[in-house]
Amino acid sequence: MAIPRIQDLDDPTFDPYVSDEVMFGSMPDMHERVAEVRAQCPVHKGSWFTSMGLMPTPEEQVWPEVYRVMTYDGVQQVLNNPEIFSNRAFEPTLGSSFGPHSLSVLDNPEHLKYRKIFQKAFLPNVVGRWGDVYVQPVIDELFGAFREAGKADLVPQFSQLYPFRVIYRMLGMPDEDLAVFQKLMLTQIFFSFAPDKAKEASEKLGTYFTALIEERLENPGEDLVSALATAEVDGERLPVAYVVDFLRQLFNAGGDTTYRATANLLVALLRDGGELYRRVRDDRSLLPRAVEEVIRWESPVSSTNRLVLRDTEIEGVKIPANSVVNASLASADRDETKYACPEKFDIDREQRPKHMGFGQGPHVCIGQHLARVEITRAMETLMDEFPDLRLDPDEDEPVIVGAMLRSPRHVHVRFD
Amino acid sequence: MTSKPFRKWMCLNCGYIYDEEVGDPEEGLVPGTRWEDIPDDWTCPDCGTSKAEFEMVEI
Ligand code: HEM
Numbered sequence: 001m002a003i004p005r006i007q008d009l010d011d012p013t014f015d016p017y018v019s020d021e022v023m024f025g026s027m028p029d030m031h032e033r034v035a036e037v038r039a040q041c042p043v044h045k046g047s048w049f050t051s052m053g054l055m056p057t058p059e060e061q062v063w064p065e066v067y068r069v070m071t072y073d074g075v076q077q078v079l080n081n082p083e084i085f086s087n088r089a090f091e092p093t094l095g096s097s098f099g100p101h102s103l104s105v106l107d108n109p110e111h112l113k114y115r116k117i118f119q120k121a122f123l124p125n126v127v128g129r130w131g132d133v134y135v136q137p138v139i140d141e142l143f144g145a146f147r148e149a150g151k152a153d154l155v156p157q158f159s160q161l162y163p164f165r166v167i168y169r170m171l172g173m174p175d176e177d178l179a180v181f182q183k184l185m186l187t188q189i190f191f192s193f194a195p196d197k198a199k200e201a202s203e204k205l206g207t208y209f210t211a212l213i214e215e216r217l218e219n220p221g222e223d224l225v226s227a228l229a230t231a232e233v234d235g236e237r238l239p240v241a242y243v244v245d246f247l248r249q250l251f252n253a254g255g256d257t258t259y260r261a262t263a264n265l266l267v268a269l270l271r272d273g274g275e276l277y278r279r280v281r282d283d284r285s286l287l288p289r290a291v292e293e294v295i296r297w298e299s300p301v302s303s304t305n306r307l308v309l310r311d312t313e314i315e316g317v318k319i320p321a322n323s324v325v326n327a328s329l330a331s332a333d334r335d336e337t338k339y340a341c342p343e344k345f346d347i348d349r350e351q352r353p354k355h356m357g358f359g360q361g362p363h364v365c366i367g368q369h370l371a372r373v374e375i376t377r378a379m380e381t382l383m384d385e386f387p388d389l390r391l392d393p394d395e396d397e398p399v400i401v402g403a404m405l406r407s408p409r410h411v412h413v414r415f416d
Numbered sequence: 417m418t419s420k421p422f423r424k425w426m427c428l429n430c431g432y433i434y435d436e437e438v439g440d441p442e443e444g445l446v447p448g449t450r451w452e453d454i455p456d457d458w459t460c461p462d463c464g465t466s467k468a469e470f471e472m473v474e475i
Contacts, residue, residue, distance in 0.1 A: 080464055112465075116429055123431045125473055352442055354462075362429075364463045369431050 004211035007204045008176045009187065014197060016186035019171060023282045025403035027056050030302065034331045038070040042315035047301065048326050055192045058092040065323040067314070068303075072353065075332035078325055079361035085306035086291060088258065088362060089324050094238040097188045097202050098252075099245035104363065111362060117231050117238055118246055121224060130170065131373045138165045141380050151392060154411040156261050163258035163374055167250055172223030173212070183252040202248065209244045215391045222223065226310040249327055256369045260300035260407030262375050267398045267408050268294055268345045270391050276347065279389075281383040291375050292355065297345045299357030300405050302330035329356040330406075386415040425451050426473040431465035433475065 017201070027033075037044050045244065048068045050056050060066055069075050078085045084109050095105040103115055120126070142162055146152040149338070164182055173181070187194070187201035213229045220226040231238045268276040269290065280286045308323045319325065333355050334342035358365035365371070382389060391397065397414035429455035434454075439445040443461050445454065451472075458467050 112429070116469075119429060119431065122452070123426065123428070124433060125475055128475070354442070360462060361464055364430050366430070 003174060003215055004208055005039055006184070006208050008180045008181050009105055009183070009197065009200060009204075010195075014183075014187065014194075016190070018407070025052055026401045026402055027052065028399045028401050030335060030406065031330065034070070034328060035334065035343075037068070038331050038335070041317075042069070042071040042074055043319070044068045044070060045319040048328070049403070054403055056142045058096075058191055059089055059324055062092050062326045063307060063322055064304075065091070065320065065322055066326060067316055067317070067319055068326045068328055070328050070331040070335075071315060072332040072335040072338045075327045075329065075356055076360060077314055077317040078327045079304075079356075079359060079363070082362050083113075084309055084312050085325060086309050087111070087306065088142055089305040089307035093191050094189075094249070096191055097198060098249040099202070099206070099241065101239075101242045102249045102302060103366070104249065104253075108362070113233055114238070114242055114364070115366070117233055118228070119366050120231070121227055122366050122370055127370040127373050130166075131368065131377055134166050134169045135162075135374050135377045136381070138162050138169065139378055145384055148228065149413045150416065154266055154413055155407075155409060157376075159259045159262040159266070159411075161259075161262070162262075162378065164251060164255040164369075165167035166374060167254055169225045171212075171247070172216075172221055172225060182251070183246075186257070188248065189252055205248050207245055210240060210249045213240055213243055222294060226244055253365075254370065256405060257300045258371045258374050259366075259373065260405055261294060261298075262378055263398075263407045264298040264300065264377065264400055265290065265294040265375060265412055266411045267400055268297065270389065270411070270413065271397065274390050276345075277383075280347070280379070281387060284380065284383075287376055288372075290379075291352050291372055293345060293347050293349065294375075296333045296339075296355035298406060299329055299333060299355070301357070302361060302402075302404055302406060303328045303357075304363075329359065332356045364395050386413075389413050391416045420450075422448075422473055423451065424473050425470040426475075427460040427463060427465055428469050429465040430460060432460050432462040433473070434470065440446055 005375035045058050045067055047056060047066045069078055087105055088107065090105045094102060103111065103118065106114065110331040139162060142158050146157055168178055184201040184205050187197050188205060190198040212225055216229045220230055226239060228243045269280060280290055303326050306325050306327065308319050308321055308325060309319045312319050334344055338353055358368040390413060390416045392412040398411045399409050400406050417455040422435065424436045434440060434451070437447060438448055439449045440461060454467065456467055459465060
């Protein structure tokens with residue numbers, strides 16, 4: 001059986017890349033606004049998204065009472081008490097994009113049962129090997145394409161491409177489908193502003209993955225789809241619907257986030273004359289600290305939602321059942337009662353308490369170990385190949401923007 | 417007397433690694449705390465899974 005071909009959107013001219021601004025906003029000052037709200041109250045009633053001028057999200061239409069949790073302790077309480085704070089909050093959003101069996105939508109006992117199977121493929125001792133096999137070749141190819149040019153825009157020419165390509169290769173998919181594939185992956189999460197297109201993209205990906213899984217079951221290889229398709233839970237094969245929904249989630253969860261974290265780190269190291277870039281270049285033992293600090297300082301995922309299953313209280317504020325709590329990871333990670341000078345990107349700080357950039361509790365990021373390998377490899381290679389990398393003085397300084405998934409749109413650089 | 421080499425244990429639910437040599441001071445586990453000296457009701461500091469879900473690993 002041949003690998004199926006991917007179907008493009010019925011309107012092939014639809015361009016998901018121009019949508020970032022509509023979906024996630026373009027405000028540079030999100031953290032300042034967050035700090036103001038945090039100073040006023042630890043738990044703030046009302047929708048964060050509409051207060052930031054964005055569209056109300058679908059779950060706010062189903063459960064209109066929304067509370068935003070701003071403090072580290074409050075966020076920790078939400079993420080670590082799944083029996084009160086349920087991931088069903090994602091049913092109208094991620095559940096409609098990725099499917100009802102995606103990990104982000106599941107609660108226990110189902111979540112625990114299936115998560116372990118998927119996590120197995122992304123444990124630290126596994127992803128370390130992937131660094132050589134999948135990550136490094138992609139980085140080398142992309143850098144090779146502009147090495148001689150003396151200048152580049154590292155967002156569209158590198159960071160926005162590499163994590164998607166890594167996942168694509170891990171799945172063993174044909175290169176010629178990559179462009180359509182990436183477009184569908186981005187489009188499927190447009191549940192707020194282009195719901196019809198989102199549905200179409202999600203269905204086309206579902207059809208494709210179902211056929212791909214069948215093919216890999218007949219001819220299993222070394223790739224991730226084969227591994228997941230043949231994985232077993234309690235002696236039974238992982239149901240196809242769970243594998244399909246996981247694969248639909250994988251590119252957004254793993255690509256959209258890692259690309260933004262990488263771009264944010266580039267900004268943090270190269271601004272102010274690039275002193276930090278040179279410091280880390282000359283002492284690579286600082287690189288893991290820089291990676292952890294960027295995830296605290298500017299985690300691409302600035303908040304997550306849970307549905308409140310029974311009346312409860314957070315930081316002394318009563319929260320009724322059937323409300324949605326929006327836990328602000330970005331605010332928790334800049335809580336001044338936990339971190340000194342939280343707005344400062346400081347690679348010398350001890351990450352104590354642990355940052356929330358990858359979440360915490362049962363839904364903590366499955367791909368955090370892969371993300372660390374990818375970002376570390378990207379930076380190591382950049383520092384080896386372009387030791388004098390600097391921001392391009394003829395272009396605008398890069399600015400990290402957005403109210404949900406945050407990153408710069410461009411990082412223009414020069415090198416000799 | 418030679419002391420036993422330090423080992424590492426990994427949470428199979430999230431990949432958190434407990435390294436006996438460094439402990440986890442934030443969790444009240446001082447450097448050098450052996451795996452067998454951690455109470456059985458201790459849970460993974462990152463994802464909350466039980467101690468039984470950990471496995472010894474070479475990283
Ligand atoms: C810097 C990069 C990344 C960041 C900042 C990030 C952030 C997060 C956060 C905050 C969560 C928890 C959401 C919640 O509690 O509702 C999460 C979950 C998740 N992440 Fe990541 N992530 C990154 C990279 C990755 C990668 C590379 C992968 C894939 C291999 C991945 C796959 C997932 C999955 C599948 C979940 C859902 C887990 C569950 O619900 O049990 N992430 N991520």
